Amino acid sequence: MSSSRRPKRLALLGATGSVGGQVGDLVLRHPDRFALHSLIGGHDANALKLVAQAHPEAHVLLAEPAGGDRSAAASAVERVLTDPEVDLVVVAVSGSAALPPTLAALRAGKDIALATKEVLVMAGDLVREEMRRHGSQIFPIDSEHSAIWQCLWGERREAVRRLILTGSGGPFLRRPLSTLSGVTVAEALAHPRWKMGPKITVDSATMMNKGLEILEAHVLFDVAYQDIDVLVHPQSVVHSMVQFTDGSIKAQLGVPDMHLPIAVALSYPERVPDVVPAPDLGAIGQLTFEALDEQRFPAVALARAAGERGGSAPAVLNAANEQAVALFLEGRIGFTDIVALVRRALAEAPAAGSMSLDSLLSADRWARARVLELAGEGSQRTSSKVRT
Numbered sequence: 077m078s079s080s081r082r083p084k085r086l087a088l089l090g091a092t093g094s095v096g097g098q099v100g101d102l103v104l105r106h107p108d109r110f111a112l113h114s115l116i117g118g119h120d121a122n123a124l125k126l127v128a129q130a131h132p133e134a135h136v137l138l139a140e141p142a143g144g145d146r147s148a149a150a151s152a153v154e155r156v157l158t159d160p161e162v163d164l165v166v167v168a169v170s171g172s173a174a175l176p177p178t179l180a181a182l183r184a185g186k187d188i189a190l191a192t193k194e195v196l197v198m199a200g201d202l203v204r205e206e207m208r209r210h211g212s213q214i215f216p217i218d219s220e221h222s223a224i225w226q227c228l229w230g231e232r233r234e235a236v237r238r239l240i241l242t243g244s245g246g247p248f249l250r251r252p253l254s255t256l257s258g259v260t261v262a263e264a265l266a267h268p269r270w271k272m273g274p275k276i277t278v279d280s281a282t283m284m285n286k287g288l289e290i291l292e293a294h295v296l297f298d299v300a301y302q303d304i305d306v307l308v309h310p311q312s313v314v315h316s317m318v319q320f321t322d323g324s325i326k327a328q329l330g331v332p333d334m335h336l337p338i339a340v341a342l343s344y345p346e347r348v349p350d351v352v353p354a355p356d357l358g359a360i361g362q363l364t365f366e367a368l369d370e371q372r373f374p375a376v377a378l379a380r381a382a383g384e385r386g387g388s389a390p391a392v393l394n395a396a397n398e399q400a401v402a403l404f405l406e407g408r409i410g411f412t413d414i415v416a417l418v419r420r421a422l423a424e425a426p427a428a429g430s431m432s433l434d435s436l437l438s439a440d441r442w443a444r445a446r447v448l449e450l451a452g453e454g455s456q457r458t459s460s461k462v463r464t
């Protein structure tokens with residue numbers, strides 16, 4: 077990298093989270109490459125203040141200030157993200173609250189490094205349309221999609237036969253099926269390979285995360301659902317693969333550390349040196365792969381079916397899952413209730429109308445309310461963070 081070039085200025089949405097913290101690390105380690113233009117948190121002012129101490133140059137704001145005016149806060153967030161000084165917007169919010177600010181940034185022609193898969197699951201067509209109209213790009217942060225993206229560099233689209241997403245199988249890969257209904261919150265949050273925020277960690281335990289990733293891959297790489305497979309790979313060293321028409325398979329390998337895919341997205345098309353040590357394959361010895369057990373992990377087929385159904389079904393899947401995971405984390409439903417509630421909400425979801433932002437948000441609200449009713453929690457209390 078030439079020393080005369082100024083650092084890339086990042087607006088970071090989700091600054092206090094697991095991915096957000098690792099973005100902050102990379103900025104501190106590489107001040108010649110990256111600078112923080114702004115740090116945006118959700119509701120936790122103290123956590124944001126702590127993060128801001130390490131980045132005194134950044135603008136700091138909360139998207140959901142306690143007792144504050146949410147629509148004024150949303151406008152302030154949009155103003156910051158669309159500031160001409162911002163070179164790249166990093167979206168690392170947990171869940172669909174990321175959708176409105178992501179659409180605003182795309183409309184301003186900003187490129188986005190995207191961790192929040194829920195945005196693509198919920199509103200893939202809308203996001204693709206805004207990218208096309210405004211010439212903005214999305215660089216994936218999710219490790220599987222980063223792997224596929226890297227495997228596709230320099231390849232022709234017609235040469236791609238299928239995508240193979242790998243997943244560790246989470247903490248319950250070998251646990252007796254009959255005991256899954258008794259899984260505790262602490263057990264679901266103990267992921268064997270990755271340290272992540274609570275929502276994605278529970279999604280990894282149900283493997284809904286892999287289901288959401290199928291929909292994410294479909295949107296990002298424009299590959300049909302039937303050409304996206306899942307393989308269980310407990311070591312989490314092969315982050316995903318692409319099979320080509322000639323029978324070749326390309327894979328990307330790395331230690332399970334999110335700093336690497338984050339650095340790839342932030343620095344594209346360059347690579348940052350020495351982000352993490354390369355995996356010591358001799359010491360690891362064996363990399364194993366196994367077919368997905370659909371009885372153990374029914375969320376994957378459920379998500380794929382919602383993707384194939386299209387319309388508002390992916391938004392219903394996503395919102396029902398967010399609400400059910402929130403209920404599980406609060407100890408109000410059991411572990412196996414999560415996927416059961418999502419399945420019921422999907423089965424009952426009204427047929428989709430036009431896929432405008434309004435209709436997607438209304439499908440999102442309907443699904444959250446329905447999950448609460450089904451769980452016996454009443455319709456007045458939802459975890460919706462999506463502003464209308």
Ligand SMILES: NC(=O)c1ccc[n+]([C@@H]2O[C@H](COP(=O)([O-])OP(=O)(O)OC[C@H]3O[C@@H](n4cnc5c(N)ncnc54)[C@H](OP(=O)(O)O)[C@@H]3O)[C@@H](O)[C@H]2O)c1
Binds near residue numbers: 090091123219
């Ligand atoms: N963690 C990983 O290793 C990993 C890997 C792959 C993909 N992802 C994806 O990355 C996303 C973030 O995951 P995470 O694990 O980093 O989540 P997390 O640790 O729960 O952090 C979420 C962050 O979003 C903030 N936030 C909440 N609502 C917001 C809003 N309306 N506007 C701006 N910020 C808001 C939170 O702030 P408050 O706490 O103040 O509300 C927090 O800073 C998820 O979509 C996840 O699926 C994560």
